[in-house]
Amino acid sequence: MTGASDPAATDEPPTSTGTSWASSAGVRRNMQANRPRDTAPELAIRRACHSRGLRYRIHTRPVSSLRRQADMTFRKARVAVFIDGCYWHGCPIHFVEPKANASFWKDKIEKNRQRDAETNSELEKHGWIVLRFWEHEDPELCAGTIEQVVRQVTAVTKRCSDAAPDH
Numbered sequence: 001m002t003g004a005s006d007p008a009a010t011d012e013p014p015t016s017t018g019t020s021w022a023s024s025a026g027v028r029r030n031m032q033a034n035r036p037r038d039t040a041p042e043l044a045i046r047r048a049c050h051s052r053g054l055r056y057r058i059h060t061r062p063v064s065s066l067r068r069q070a071d072m073t074f075r076k077a078r079v080a081v082f083i084d085g086c087y088w089h090g091c092p093i094h095f096v097e098p099k100a101n102a103s104f105w106k107d108k109i110e111k112n113r114q115r116d117a118e119t120n121s122e123l124e125k126h127g128w129i130v131l132r133f134w135e136h137e138d139p140e141l142c143a144g145t146i147e148q149v150v151r152q153v154t155a156v157t158k159r160c161s162d163a164a165p166d167h
């Protein structure tokens with residue numbers, strides 16, 4: 001059995017940001033770990049994708065040899081979706097520089113951003129398309145983009161592998 005509790009419990013975000021984006025429960029939860037699961041924005045995007053008839057896996061590694069989990073994985077289309085928390089991934093609109101321990105937090109967020117970039121390039125090297133969204137983005141618009149890309153790629157793949165039996 002795997003414990004659900006996060007051992008990195010000392011990872012507390014600065015408390016005096018005073019901006020509205022940190023006020024919802026979903027965002028607050030999102031601030032407690034680098035890649036939390038099932039945040040409100042993530043659920044909203046998943047719901048919107050599902051109602052568009054898209055099917056996907058959640059929280060799996062697109063490439064099993066790479067220790068990186070995508071929030072949503074469209075295996076057939078080879079599309080990996082990440083919904084990034086505004087604080088931890090340094091959203092240009094909502095990231096507010098912390099007043100206390102500024103260098104500590106900036107360093108942490110910078111590391112996350114580097115890791116994100118590395119994840120993108122590693123997955124792309126393996127032939128995956130990576131889509132990243134900020135948690136503040138409209139879930140319907142995100143789902144629309146995801147749908148467009150997934151359907152486009154799937155259509156092309158189908159045409160290219162016409163000779164191969166479908167399965």
Ligand SMILES: [Zn+2]
Pocket residue numbers: 086091092093094095134135136
């Ligand atoms: Zn944001």
